[in-house]
Amino acid sequence: MERREFVQKLGVGSAMALVAGGAPVTSSGTPATSAAEHTKQNHDHEPVRGPMATATVTFGSWKSDTPFDRYPNVSAAAANAHLVIPYQVTIKPGGTVAFAISGLHQILVYAPDMKPEHINTSLIRPTTGTPAGTPLINDPSNRLYAGLDPSLQPRDRVEVVQFHAPGRYLVICGVLTHFVNNQMFGWVRVRPGDDDEN
DSSP states (O other), X not given: OOHHHHHHHTTOTXXXXXOTTSOOEETTSSBOOOHHHHHHHHOOOOOOOSTTSEEEEEEEEEOOSSOOOOTTTOOOGGGEEEEEESSEEEEOTTXXXXXXXXXXXXXXXXXXXXXXXXXXXXOEEEOOSSSTTOEEEOOOTTEEEEOOOGGGSOSEEEEEEEEOXXXXXXXXXXXXXXXXXXXXXXXXXXXSOOOTTO
């Protein structure tokens, strides 16, 4: 079987061409990334071990100090505590934080050295679902991660974020009033070192 016929049988004849004696290139002429290179560039499969490999942070919570019945699907804003608990977690490089979100909240993660007073709260964008038009903070300066539009999501969900570099990361709620009025923010500390015991 000739090379061209082989490539076409693989179903990649038009998307990729093999260059004689060289690396594969895409139909646009740019070098194609091998599976091994793609994995190395875009995916980190090194195991992260030990008790500091992951942490859980509650991002909002439903109050139980007064009776509140959420059945069948009630999520009243007044019944939600706009708090990040614990206020700071510590993980190792490559570790993750699972943000257990309860309520209309959006995760925004900012680079080390950012402080709450550095956030430009005049930069906003609206929610697009229900409720529509709720102002969300949209300050891209030193922002590393912006979570989903909370108006399009269930009021109870989990978003997991990985942190590689050591430092103390600011995490805020992107809902403008929760950050400005309720000081809904906390910290993720990524400590140097990656031994399995820590």
